[in-house]
Every structure is written in structure tokens, then in C-alpha cells.
Amino acid sequence: MSNQNQPCLTLDQLVTYNKTHLQPGEKTKIEFHLKECEFCRTALEGLNQESDTKRTKITIQQIEQKIFASIKSKPKINWQLLLAAASVLAFVLYTGYQKTIERPIEYYSNKYGDNFRTLSYLESQINDNFRTNDNSLIVTNPIGLTIFDEQLTFTWEKNSERIVRLSILNNNGNVVFDKDLKENIFFFMDNLAPGLYYWSLEAGFNTIHIGRILVLPTDD
Structure with missing residues (x-):
């Protein structure tokens, strides 16, 4: 479950972390956040998926399920968290589906x-x-x-x-x-x-x- 007092990682942070272009201190900080934040872990998993259409659709569905589960379980929605997950969802859609338009x-x-x-x-x-x-x-x-x-x-x-x-x-x-x-x-x-x-x-x-x-x- 995500720590409500700690903002989610940005898409740029996730992509940079995924490409290992981080200073040791920043990398440690992000890894600590990933241990605490289910949404960011799911987002990172999405970025690690292959970009072909079928795999991308699976990733999208998994992220959506996390978003909707969060909405239902929280009487007061953390919109910053929701929008962070939505940004990653948009990124996965773009990188996966855009390649099919040749x-x-x-x-x-x-x-x-x-x-x-x-x-x-x-x-x-x-x-x-x-x-x-x-x-x-x-x-x-x-x-x-x-x-x-x-x-x-x-x-x-x-x-x-x-x-x-x-x-x-x-x-x-x-x-x-x-x-x-x-x-x-x-x-x-x-x-x-x-x-x-x-x-x-x-x-x-x-x-x-x-x-x-x-x-x-x-x-x-």
C-alpha cells in the first residue's frame, strides 16, 4: 500500500531509474519509495513489459485494476496518486500502441x-x-x-x-x-x-x- 504522506514518483523518475541513470543516493531514495508504494511498483513493472500490443494490453489492465481498487478502498481519494498512475498508463499506451501504426x-x-x-x-x-x-x-x-x-x-x-x-x-x-x-x-x-x-x-x-x-x- 502506498504511503499517503509521500508523493508518487514522476514518470521521468521511473524511466531514469529503469535506465539506471541515477546517482547512488537518488537510486537508494527511489528504491526505498518503491518498497512502500504499490502504485509505483506496478508502474515500474509496466515500463519493463515488452511494447507489443498483447503485452501492453495486459499491463494496462493490471494498472487499471490497481487504480479502481484504490478508489473503492479509500473514502478520500488521493488524486495525486491516481493521476500519477494515469500518467504511467498513458505512457504505456503510447509506447505500445503507437508502434502498431506503421x-x-x-x-x-x-x-x-x-x-x-x-x-x-x-x-x-x-x-x-x-x-x-x-x-x-x-x-x-x-x-x-x-x-x-x-x-x-x-x-x-x-x-x-x-x-x-x-x-x-x-x-x-x-x-x-x-x-x-x-x-x-x-x-x-x-x-x-x-x-x-x-x-x-x-x-x-x-x-x-x-x-x-x-x-x-x-x-x-
């Missing part, structure tokens, strides 16, 4: 047809970093074009109390999912037909982040 989006539209064609006005908003003229919302996952396979984890940081709205649109611009979110993490697990989708995270009128989701046919 072809340009045009490959899928040429192979599978209209459901994979890009939508020009949303593409231009992605390219222009659309309406992100303040730092009240920083999206930490997903990053870039993301393949959706059973689950997609959204994580972000916000510097205000504004509710964040997550919307998912198909490549015709129709909204297929829409939800207001109070916390800084959300697990999307709805079934989506094969095709190209766009997500947007919005915190007030002045801040919108937009990205792409690819749902592949099972034979790809």
Missing part, C-alpha cells in the same frame, strides 16, 4: 473505402492546433493517430475547475459519443464500427484539443 491514413482509406476517409475541416483543426490558446487544458493521452482496440484511455491536466467535455465524431462529422467529465481520466470502452473517428476534449470556448482514432477491421 502506415499512413491514406492506406486505410484506399483499402477499406469511405469510412476511413479524412474529414477536411477536422483535419485542418488538428493541423492548426485548433483553439488551444491557453494552458487550462493539456492532453497527455492519446497522442497522435491512435488505434482503438476494445479500450482507449484519455488523460489530461487542467488548471481550472471547468468541466471537460469529451466528444467522439465519425468521419462524416456526426457525434457518436458525448460526455461531460469532472475527473482527469476517462476509459472509453464503447463499441465502434471500423473506420476513422475524431475525438475532441473541450474546456470552455477557448480551449479545444482534437485527435484521430482508427478502428481497424479484424482482418487487418
Whole structure:
């Protein structure tokens, strides 16, 4: 169980420790923390996993189970701990799933047809970093074009109390999912037909982040 008075290790600390690029004193300090903190031990185990898709999915599920178990067992949630675990979850997702995207989006539209064609006005908003003229919302996952396979984890940081709205649109611009979110993490697990989708995270009128989701046919 984690020591509530001791903050969790950052992702940079875990990666540096994993690569043994630490001074002896700092290494000892981190090793002591790892003995006390179940979340950081789980996160470190996740970083040690191979980055192929199947192994990555196992790691994600294990970390999620730790997060939800913590929420249920604590009447007062340690949000710093939760967000630290979420950051590692985002890192594992990025390093594992990003490697599976080896072809340009045009490959899928040429192979599978209209459901994979890009939508020009949303593409231009992605390219222009659309309406992100303040730092009240920083999206930490997903990053870039993301393949959706059973689950997609959204994580972000916000510097205000504004509710964040997550919307998912198909490549015709129709909204297929829409939800207001109070916390800084959300697990999307709805079934989506094969095709190209766009997500947007919005915190007030002045801040919108937009990205792409690819749902592949099972034979790809």
C-alpha cells in the first residue's frame, strides 16, 4: 500500500531509474519509495513489459485494476496518486500502441473505402492546433493517430475547475459519443464500427484539443 504522506514518483523518475541513470543516493531514495508504494511498483513493472500490443494490453489492465481498487478502498481519494498512475498508463499506451501504426491514413482509406476517409475541416483543426490558446487544458493521452482496440484511455491536466467535455465524431462529422467529465481520466470502452473517428476534449470556448482514432477491421 502506498504511503499517503509521500508523493508518487514522476514518470521521468521511473524511466531514469529503469535506465539506471541515477546517482547512488537518488537510486537508494527511489528504491526505498518503491518498497512502500504499490502504485509505483506496478508502474515500474509496466515500463519493463515488452511494447507489443498483447503485452501492453495486459499491463494496462493490471494498472487499471490497481487504480479502481484504490478508489473503492479509500473514502478520500488521493488524486495525486491516481493521476500519477494515469500518467504511467498513458505512457504505456503510447509506447505500445503507437508502434502498431506503421502506415499512413491514406492506406486505410484506399483499402477499406469511405469510412476511413479524412474529414477536411477536422483535419485542418488538428493541423492548426485548433483553439488551444491557453494552458487550462493539456492532453497527455492519446497522442497522435491512435488505434482503438476494445479500450482507449484519455488523460489530461487542467488548471481550472471547468468541466471537460469529451466528444467522439465519425468521419462524416456526426457525434457518436458525448460526455461531460469532472475527473482527469476517462476509459472509453464503447463499441465502434471500423473506420476513422475524431475525438475532441473541450474546456470552455477557448480551449479545444482534437485527435484521430482508427478502428481497424479484424482482418487487418
